[in-house]
Amino acid sequence: MTLPATMRAIRKLTAGEGLGIAEVPVPRPGPGEVLLKVTAASICGTDVHIYNWDAWSAGRIKPPVTLGHEFAGDVVALGEGVVDVPLGAPASGEGHILLANARHVVPGQEHLAKDMEVIGIDRDGAFADYVIVPRANLWLNDGALAPEIASLQDPFGNAVHTVHAQDVAGKTVLVTGGGGLIGLMTIPVARVAGAAAVYVTDVNQSRLEIARQLGADLALDARGDVVGAILAATDGAGVDVLLEMSGSAKAIDQGFQALRPGGEVAVLGLPSGAIELEWGKHVVLKGATVRGIYGRRIWETWHRMRRLLQSGAVDLKPLISHRFALDDFQQAFDVMRSGQSCKVILLP
Numbered sequence: 001m002t003l004p005a006t007m008r009a010i011r012k013l014t015a016g017e018g019l020g021i022a023e024v025p026v027p028r029p030g031p032g033e034v035l036l037k038v039t040a041a042s043i044c045g046t047d048v049h050i051y052n053w054d055a056w057s058a059g060r061i062k063p064p065v066t067l068g069h070e071f072a073g074d075v076v077a078l079g080e081g082v083v084d085v086p087l088g089a090p091a092s093g094e095g096h097i098l099l100a101n102a103r104h105v106v107p108g109q110e111h112l113a114k115d116m117e118v119i120g121i122d123r124d125g126a127f128a129d130y131v132i133v134p135r136a137n138l139w140l141n142d143g144a145l146a147p148e149i150a151s152l153q154d155p156f157g158n159a160v161h162t163v164h165a166q167d168v169a170g171k172t173v174l175v176t177g178g179g180g181l182i183g184l185m186t187i188p189v190a191r192v193a194g195a196a197a198v199y200v201t202d203v204n205q206s207r208l209e210i211a212r213q214l215g216a217d218l219a220l221d222a223r224g225d226v227v228g229a230i231l232a233a234t235d236g237a238g239v240d241v242l243l244e245m246s247g248s249a250k251a252i253d254q255g256f257q258a259l260r261p262g263g264e265v266a267v268l269g270l271p272s273g274a275i276e277l278e279w280g281k282h283v284v285l286k287g288a289t290v291r292g293i294y295g296r297r298i299w300e301t302w303h304r305m306r307r308l309l310q311s312g313a314v315d316l317k318p319l320i321s322h323r324f325a326l327d328d329f330q331q332a333f334d335v336m337r338s339g340q341s342c343k344v345i346l347l348p
């Protein structure tokens with residue numbers, strides 16, 4: 001297959017708000033790399049942060065760079081030394097790339113290594129016609145999986161990893177900030193994993209409605225008496241497991257208040273800065289186990305996702321609210337920034 005010389009790419013062109021579309025050379029895969037023709041890419045909250053050029057983005061992003069770290073595509077070219085990937089195979093990529101000189105990498109915890117770069121953040125991503133993925137980061141998709149669903153495996157992996165960071169079978173689970181995309185995804189995952197009940201809090205009413213549709217037993221407005229409602233629902237016991245997705249100090253406090261003594265907590269939500277927490281009351285005296293969650297396990301979480309999607313145990317389609325052509329990226333980002341959307345997909 002002959003590749004075109006140039007392609008479209010949605011890029012952060014200069015420091016500051018907004019994104020632009022540019023015609024750039026089609027990258028050629030280097031040794032150990034694979035080139036994908038992008039079939040679907042989804043917009044993440046992180047992309048909106050980069051669009052808005054918040055403090056985190058300004059410190060991390062080095063323009064010009066092509067965004068997009070949630071994607072699916074077809075393999076169209078192989079770099080030197082890649083011999084085990086069929087051309088045409090549908091694939092996605094684990095976005096966290098270990099640098100060649102990475103040190104202190106713990107087996108089973110590669111996703112937490114310090115020496116890492118991320119596709120669509122530190123190097124060119126998939127809001128384009130083509131994207132480069134190292135073979136070591138390539139995940140071959142089930143051919144029956146729709147590209148738009150395959151593109152959701154990055155955030156879905158966050159949700160699966162968070163739920164399975166502890167045993168939830170036969171346990172009550174509270175998801176604080178559960179109206180966010182990853183929070184919503186944890187609901188069916190926890191249900192399938194055998195959770196006895198799943199309670200969700202958020203401030204976004206339309207997202208709470210989606211949470212109910214996805215099987216939440218209670219979807220509560222976080223501005224109300226969440227703790228009272230959870231204690232009432234659990235006969236005064238409190239929940240066994242807290243999944244914290246909001247990064248909000250108030251929601252974290254509510255979550256710990258609603259946690260039973262000896263309960264377990266998985267924390268994925270990122271506060272924007274230092275927060276106050278009643279450490280003694282909530283963690284020490286309660287004997288709570290607290291785990292930080294970042295990314296997803298390579299490849300354990302991906303195997304689990306494959307089975308969950310293949311078997312039909314989890315259906316992510318209801319989470320997709322909008323689809324746009326790549327050229328209409330501005331509309332797609334406007335919808336994302338309006339808050340009146342769920343998952344927004346770009347189709348090259």
Ligand code: ZN
Binds near residue numbers: 044046069154
């Ligand atoms: Zn993302």
